[in-house]
Amino acid sequence: MHRYRNYRYMVYVLPALAYVAVLSFFPAASVVFYSFKTPRGVYSISNYEAISKAGLLTSIGNTVIVSFGALLIQLFFAILIANILIKSLKGNKLFSTIFILPYGISTVVSAFIFSLIFSPVGGFANSTLYSLGIHSVDWYSTKYSSMGVVMFADFWKNTPLVALILMGGMSTIPPSLNEAASVDGAGSLRRFIHITLPNLAPFIAIALLIRGVSEFNIFALPLILIGYHPSLINTLVYEYFIYSSTTYYSYAAASVLLAIIVVFAFIIIKFGGAKQYEK
């Protein structure tokens, strides 16, 4: 009786589940299926061969560089911000409002602003350098500097989110721990390394994994800031989708992206997520 009563409540959950299944799992499966189809209607791996000849590996490499670079920068500054905000400094309310603001700026507007700041001609960054008497810089002169611009914009937009997650973690550390260590003569750096970091580790792991998935899916920022070159996986998929005569190449590239994310998600659930959902 009890069991029956319990499962009856599935009815309420089904609409949301069905929604997700129809609009997400089904399309994703069809992408993988059609990625093996060639324009002649034969099923083979030729699409994959074609896109790997056309520089798929470079795109994956670029995406890895941007993702890890942006993650490390965000993590560093988020720890810094969380460390400052957790102290009860005067004016912290103002600082915490300032540090959360970029979260409220939409990705496209952020990309738009940074495209104006780093514009090689008439850019605000160069205008600042000029007024300091320094030569203008072409921010997009090399592949790595272009990716650096993307990373910087991404740092600006997403650090608040990471900082918020870490703040949640820091507030769980009992202040008595720090006080005790302080009495024993531990300096602030040693306290940070031996008390804050170990206690914060699970929160850092969660933030890294969550942001890691989003970093790999980074799309609007690079599209607006650097276009298709240097290409990241997402902009590559989009380029194939827009400019190639069939959708099959974009399906193949999308499947590669999906495979990477699935592996990543698997790692999250296996090593980070499963425990977290226990109530």
Next chain:
Amino acid sequence: MKNKNMPSYIIAIILAVIFIYPLYILILIAFEPISLTFDRLYPYQLPFIFTLKNFEASIKDLSLIKPVIRSIIVAFTVGILAIALATPAGYGLNKLAARFSNKIIMLMFVVNMMPAIVIAIPISVYFIKVGLYNNIFGIALAQELVVLPISVFIMLGGFRALPQDIENQAMVDGASIFHSFRNVILPLIKIPLLISFLLAWMTSWDEFTYAVIISPVNPTFPVSLYDYVSRGEPFIASSFALLVTIPVIVIVVVLQKYLKGEYLSGGMKI
């Protein structure tokens, strides 16, 4: 004491400048005459010369009002749909055994991790057939995927926080299911409802990937902003970029108290 906090203050101020500078540029290009910003090789950043000419020019340009209206309709549709699907789901999940409901929540977050572009391309092909391509409701239906897991999670949290017997008590007192929901439960889940609606609204307002692939011809604002930038005409869009940013900043500042890492990290609890 003062010296001890000095380094923190210096770092905080430097970071605050980095965080505010791009916003300052956004306000600057919206209000400073174009002759001082876009028309110069080295645009002026200070002093600030105020003009409303840019705003007048962009409001006259009807081509941008339509995308903003579309964005508003899409964002409200996504928000309402999120509540309509997530409230019953949260209610039902709360009644199910925890190990079962946790699996369902996890499944929904796996969906959330799927790259938008991977799903958007096949959906767009399908939407062409059913007439939802280049359609604002097509965008809303797709964007719902981004917000639904987090909405369900927030609503589940809301229902879990309710006293267990409250529904039974209302029933004993003779309230019908409808009445007990409307008069007893609804007032208690107001805050989670509001948070899921606003987060859904914000996410949709911001969303680009689904929007650009599903409705490139009738774009929402983010997509048309991208169009202007890629055509090399950013100045037309500059005042609108500020206008669309204001409501979201207001929401974020209002919600600041509730924007706990727990919601933002995709519901992963530690």
